[in-house]
Amino acid sequence: MISTCRHNHPNPMPPDTAASPQVAILLGTYNGEKYLPEQLDSYASQSYGNWKAWASDDSSSDATPKLLNDYQRKWGEEKLAIINGPARGCTRNFLSLATNPAIVADYYAFSDQDDIWEPDKLQRALDWLQTQPQDIPALYCSRTMFVDEANHDIGVSQLYTRPPAFANALVQNIASGNTMVFNHAARQLLCASGADADVYIHDWWLYLLVTACGGPVHYDPHPTLRYRQHDINLIGMNTGWKARLARIRMLFAGRLAEWDEQHVRALQKLDSHLIATTKQTLRLFAMARHRRLLPRLVGFKRAGIYRQTRLGNVGLLIAAAFGKL
Structure with missing residues (x-):
């Protein structure tokens, strides 16, 4: 059984709202x-x-708290609740939201503070999520429309065509957190791993968790939000040669290897939740990372890891050869 977040009320399951499921928007x-x-x-x-x-x-130092309070007065507490974050950065903030026992819904949607959602964002996500069994973790994500600070279109995020899977999630995150909507069973996995899970970023971790436990991931090629690009973005556009060069620099600086190590350790702690094929893939991947060149390359091939594009897989092969995974 997947452990659930502890709740102060007797029923930790989402409310019975089959006709109109409730969505909790988790805004950091x-x-x-x-x-x-x-x-x-x-x-x-x-x-x-x-x-x-x-x-x-x-712990904002600008007018953010006032703005939130203004909207809460306008909408009412039934539409907007305000809580204090852990003040330990983006990942900890979102994981604390996702595991907060006071928040109980049928579905959950991560949200950044500076995007603009398309009017059909939630409906598109629920149209797919409601076709999935409630007791199996399920995750929806989508492409995004990049916009500048003034909300003018500047491009669309990369279209991924290979299927979402654990073997992909080990070496690449295709699920942007600001597009994610997921069911209660997926939320329970985040609770099982905890708000203090030692992971790089919350969205990649959820993509790993859902696929590791045999849950489906739906990548919608239709952009569902306007992803604003500006100077203080933590993670911005992932397209173009500038972005590719930045990823190459991070790769050879050992950042991907560092994140892989975090993910392997965190997943191994949840061994009882993983499906058999995932355990085998994870075992082969973890063993290959610490072997000499030829056994390392053979081990990664047996694990079946892949990125979404031909160029990405060339980079993956180079990273594997240089021990950067």
């Missing part, structure tokens, strides 16, 4: 006054209306 904020109103307004413009936003503010 930190000094976001400039763009936050547009993001909040885009929630209110959703074609699907049964949602409640939970804003975890990570």
